[in-house]
Structure formats: structure tokens, C-alpha cells
Amino acid sequence: xxxxxxxxxxxxxxxxxxxxxxxxxxxxxxxxxxxxxxxxxxxxxxxxxxxxxxxxxxxxxxxxxxxxxxxxxxxxxxxxxxxxxxxxxxxxxxxxxxxxxxxxxxxxxxxxxxxxxxxxxxxxxxxxxxxxxxxxxxxxxxxxxxxxxxxxxxxxxxxxxxxxxxxxxxxxxxxxxxxxx
Amino acid sequence: xxxxxxxxxxxxxxxxxxxxxxxxxxxxxxxxxxxxxxxxxxxxxxxxxxxxxxxxxxxxxxxxxxxxxxxxxxxxxxxxxxxxxxxxxxxxxxxxxxxxxxxxxxxxxxxxxxxxxxxxxxxxxxxxxxxxxxxxxxxxxxxxxxxxxxxxxxxxxxxxxxxxxxxxxxxxxxxxxxxxxxxxxxxxxxxxxxxxxxxxxxxxxxxxxxxxxxxxxxxxxxxxxxxxxxxxxxxxxxxxxxxxxxxxxxxxxxxxxxxxxxxxxxxxxxxxxxxxxxxxxxxxxxxxxxxxxxxxxxxxxxxxxxxxxxxxxxxxxxxxxxxxxxxxxxxxxxxxxxxxxxxxxxxxxxxxxxxxxxxxxxxxxxxxxxxxxxx
Numbered sequence: 292x293x294x295x296x297x298x299x300x301x302x303x304x305x306x307x308x309x310x311x312x313x314x315x316x317x318x319x320x321x322x323x324x325x326x327x328x329x330x331x332x333x334x335x336x337x338x339x340x341x342x343x344x345x346x347x348x349x350x351x352x353x354x355x356x357x358x359x360x361x362x363x364x365x366x367x368x369x370x371x372x373x374x375x376x377x378x379x380x381x382x383x384x385x386x387x388x389x390x391x392x393x394x395x396x397x398x399x400x401x402x403x404x405x406x407x408x409x410x411x412x413x414x415x416x417x418x419x420x421x422x423x424x425x426x427x428x429x430x431x432x433x434x435x436x437x438x439x440x441x442x443x444x445x446x447x448x449x450x451x452x453x454x455x456x457x458x459x460x461x462x463x464x465x466x467x468x469x470x471x472x
Numbered sequence: 473x474x475x476x477x478x479x480x481x482x483x484x485x486x487x488x489x490x491x492x493x494x495x496x497x498x499x500x501x502x503x504x505x506x507x508x509x510x511x512x513x514x515x516x517x518x519x520x521x522x523x524x525x526x527x528x529x530x531x532x533x534x535x536x537x538x539x540x541x542x543x544x545x546x547x548x549x550x551x552x553x554x555x556x557x558x559x560x561x562x563x564x565x566x567x568x569x570x571x572x573x574x575x576x577x578x579x580x581x582x583x584x585x586x587x588x589x590x591x592x593x594x595x596x597x598x599x600x601x602x603x604x605x606x607x608x609x610x611x612x613x614x615x616x617x618x619x620x621x622x623x624x625x626x627x628x629x630x631x632x633x634x635x636x637x638x639x640x641x642x643x644x645x646x647x648x649x650x651x652x653x654x655x656x657x658x659x660x661x662x663x664x665x666x667x668x669x670x671x672x673x674x675x676x677x678x679x680x681x682x683x684x685x686x687x688x689x690x691x692x693x694x695x696x697x698x699x700x701x702x703x704x705x706x707x708x709x710x711x712x713x714x715x716x717x718x719x720x721x722x723x724x725x726x727x728x729x730x731x732x733x734x735x736x737x738x739x740x741x742x743x744x745x746x747x748x749x750x751x752x753x754x755x756x757x758x759x760x761x762x763x764x765x766x767x768x769x770x771x772x773x774x775x776x777x778x779x780x781x782x783x784x785x786x787x788x789x790x791x792x793x794x795x796x797x798x799x800x801x802x803x804x805x806x807x808x809x810x811x812x813x814x815x816x817x818x819x820x821x822x823x824x825x826x827x828x829x830x831x832x833x834x835x836x837x838x839x840x841x842x843x844x845x846x847x
Contacts, residue, residue, distance in 0.1 A: 313507050319493075319498040323496065339509075360490040364490045364493050414481065435496070446495075454667075458674070
């Protein structure tokens with residue numbers, strides 16, 4: 292069922308609509324949540340988090356605008372954010388992978404919402420401009436939190452190839468972002 | 473200020489990230505549990521408790537009854553497991569499947585017995601078998617549960633569309649695989665030795681270029697931890713980075729790391745292609761019809777074996793006793809499994825569309841090379 296039809300169904304019959312959403316996206320949401328939580332949570336906690344994503348969506352699907360993003364992206368972002376929160380709850384500090392660090396000039400103050408929005412836009416655009424498979428690798432490794440092994444499996448590459456490409460893509464990003472910003 | 477990509481994108485609007493999740497694949501999970509939690513939450517508070525208990529109790533009763541009826545069948549089926557009562561069969565005397573001259577999917581669909589071929593009931597994952605976790609040992613090979621079930625009721629004339637696939641995780645045997653006189657483990661070790669040096673020098677180059685701040689102290693700490701104080705002292709002394717030496721050594725380190733990476737990649741590809749080629753060669757030698765497919769969305773090549781039950785049952789035994797000079801050995805039975813292939817409708821359509829495009833791309837002037845061919 293297409294996203295448009297799904298949204299119509301959600302508005303006319305919420306339960307039937309949610310059944311279809313679950314049928315289509317449970318595996319996808321599970322993949323995102325598992326990537327973030329597999330090392331800190333057990334399977335029932337991961338399942339709970341996946342359920343939370345859909346429960347939250349069912350309570351707020353009015354906010355979803357199909358003109359702005361696909362339902363897959365919307366659920367993906369929601370899943371990633373909830374999983375990050377769950378991981379944060381579990382650990383007092385989340386170890387960040389140093390390889391995913393970018394030098395950001397102080398002009399991008401976190402308090403400045405407009406600057407933050409601009410930074411997000413610039414970084415996202417530059418990741419997309421890397422092109423596949425590098426853009427995919429960077430997004431999966433440093434945003435979703437997938438392991439190199441998982442990325443290698445899905446992109447049909449060797450683990451070492453993923454690591455080498457990720458490293459070079461990050462170097463490229465650092466250089467490019469330094470130049471633009 | 474140093475920020476992690478995740479930190480930067482944590483408040484990103486879905487509109488900005490649209491499309492970036494497109495290639496993320498769904499994973500198998502307990503959908504029923506999640507569905508019950510979500511839909512239960514949606515309905516909670518609307519029905520009195522009794523109306524929630526009755527369906528659960530009724531479902532439970534149905535499950536218990538079903539288990540009571542079905543379990544004995546499973547038990548009975550398992551006692552007839554062919555592992556304990558292996559089928560014997562000479563593939564050359566079994567139902568003969570013509571050795572194909574043309575191994576394309578096109579040739580496959582033109583076969584007169586095409587309608588008799590049994591395909592997987594799973595159509596959702598193209599040619600990727602989805603029930604890897606339920607592998608069963610059968611006559612020396614591992615097969616998926618679906619294939620096992622279909623073999624139980626098969627007649628001698630039935631034909632199965634089967635593919636062989638290495639388990640996704642790299643098997644231990646990979647490290648022992650010898651390529652160009654070296655074990656794969658040696659290639660891995662060489663890469664693991666050269667790549668961290670290259671990475672450390674990349675970081676030093678970044679600092680030497682004037683990018684300091686918090687990154688510099690992290691670089692020094694991480695390099696000291698990974699490569700030792702002496703390594704850092706070689707490139708950083710008297711409070712200054714030796715830019716010239718860093719750049720010089722970086723070129724050599726990049727070359728060494730790239731060489732190790734390429735050698736490893738080559739060994740890796742050879743290991744997997746040997747498995748593919750050997751089963752192909754073996755099949756053709758033994759008169760099994762093997763056809764090549766191409767799954768365009770993932771850019772994956774795969775093979776489809778058209779076999780009878782007797783041919784499949786004898787596969788491992790025949791493979792073991794085959795003349796080594798005639799069969800390209802190397803198929804990793806231990807780490808591979810066989811499964812039914814879903815009917816590759818999309819791949820056939822893609823292939824036919826490509827052919828149509830190719831035909832229409834040929835210009836009227838035969839001396840002019842069409843772009844598609846020039847590539």
C-alpha cells in the first residue's frame with residue numbers, strides 16, 4: 292500500500308491504518324532501533340522501543356506531512372531519535388566514535404537555532420554529495436549507528452572496504468566543510 | 473569546536489534527511505509481539521476488561537488445540553528425516569535435465585519443462601532466501617526449511633529451482649583460504665598493520681595543516697595509545713609537527729595500506745567466486761541445468777540450479793567423489809546453504825527491457841557505434 296493511501300486509511304480508520312503501517316514498516320524500524328541499541332539493550336527492550344515508535348506515531352500522525360518527506364524517512368528519524376534516547380537512559384554517557392567527528396567553527400552556536408538549522412543543512416548536503424556508496428556508509432555508520440559488519444552485509448562490500456571508504460569519506464567531509472564554513 | 477555527525481543531525485527535520493533511509497533493509501523481528509503492543513495500546517481504555525480477555529483466551533485455546541494436532545505431525549516428519557535414511561541416487565541416471573548451452577534466464581524460461589519447475593513461495597525478497605535461520609541438514613548439505621518441506625512431498629519428476637549461497641558471515645575457513653601463496657589471514661593481518669599507520673598519519677597531516685583546537689590533543693592521545701610515544705615523537709617534536717616528514721611518510725603509508733587493502737579484497741573476491749564458479753562447473757559437468765541471473769536493484773549475480781530431488785540428494789556425495797581434474801573444487805559446502813529461488817519475475821523483466829533498449833539503440837547506420845555498446 293502506498294504512503295498516500297496509508298495516510299488516508301489512518302484518517303478514516305486508525306486501527307486498520309496502523310495495522311498496515313506495522314505490516315509495511317516494522318522490519319525497517321526494528322533495523323534502525325537494533326543498530327543503536329543492540330549493544331546496550333536486550334531483545335525485549337529493543338522490541339519495546341520499536342513499539343514506542345509506532346505508538347508515538349499513532350498518536351501524532353497528524354503532524355506527518357507527506358509533502359515534506361516519505362513515511363519511511365519520518366519513521367526512520369523517529370526510530371533513531373527514540374533509540375538514541377533509550378541508549379542515553381541506559382548509559383550515563385554514550386561513547387562517541389571519534390572517527391565521526393567534524394571540526395565546527397564556534398560561529399555555529401548551539402543556542403542559535405538558525406545557525407544550527409544551517410549547519411544541519413550544510414552537513415546533510417555534503418553527505419549526500421559524497422554519492423553512493425560513501426554517502427550511505429557515512430549516514431549508516433555515524434547517524435544510524437550501524438556497525439561496519441552490518442553495513443558491509445547490506446551494501447554487499449567487505450568490512451575492510453567499508454572502513455577504508457568511511458575513513459576517506461570523513462577526511463573528504465572535513466576538508467569540504469572546512470572550506471565552505 | 474568538535475562535533476559528532478550524530479550530534480549535528482540530532483535535530484534534523486525529516487525533510488532534510490528524505491531519501492537517506494531508502495537503502496536500509498528491513499530485518500526480521502517478532503512482528504506479532506510489536507503489533508499486539510501497538511494495537512493494544514491504541515485500543516486500551518475503550519473496551520471493558522472482559523472483552524479483552526475473551527479473545528486472548530479464545531486465541532490461546534485455538535493455539536493449544538492447533539499445537540496438539542500439528543505437533544505429532546512434526547514429530548513424525550522429523551523421525552523420517554532423510555539424514556538418517558539418506559536417499560541414494562546417481563545423478564547421471566536420475567531424471568535427466570538437459571545441460572544448457574545458453575545459461576541465461578532467457579534460456580530458462582524457454583525450456584519446455586519450465587512450467588513444471590517449483591519456485592519459492594516467498595516473493596518478497598527477490599532471489600534472497602529469507603529463512604536462513606531454519607537450516608536443516610539433508611544428505612550432507614544444508615537446506616532451508618521451505619526446500620526441505622517441498623522435498624518431502626516431491627515426486628521423482630518434480631524440478632526445483634535452487635540456489636546455493638554462502639552464509640553471510642565470513643566463515644572461519646576464509647582465513648585459511650590460500651591465495652597467491654598466502655593465507656587470507658596474512659592479508660588481513662597486513663591490512664590491520666598498515667591501515668592504522670595510514671590513519672595516524674592522516675590525523676597528523678590534519679594537525680600539521682593548522683587544524684588544531686581540541687582535535688590536536690585528541691590526535692596526540694589516540695596516536696600515543698595506538699602507535700606508542702616514539703611514533704608521535706618522530707613527527708611531533710619541540711612543539712611543532714614535522715610537516716615534511718608527515719607528508720612523505722603519508723604517501724608511503726597510503727600506498728602500503730591501499731596495496732594491503734586491494735590484496736585482501738582480491739583474495740576475498742576470489743574466495744567467494746571460487747565457490748560460485750566451482751558449483752557452476754560441477755553442475756554443468758554433472759548435467760544439472762544451471763542458469764545465471766542478475767538482480768539489478770542490488771547489482772548481484774546469482775545462479776539457479778534446476779534439479780530433481782535425486783540430483784540434489786546426491787550432490788554432496790557426487791561432488792566428493794568426482795574426478796578432481798575435471799571438477800573445479802572449492803565449493804564450501806560446510807558454510808553454504810541451498811534454498812528455493814522465488815520466480816525472478818523482476819529480473820527477467822529487467823533483462824528483457826535491457827534487450828529491448830539495446831535493440832532500439834542500434835542506429836540505422838551500421839558504422840555508427842551506439843552509445844550503449846561503446847560503454
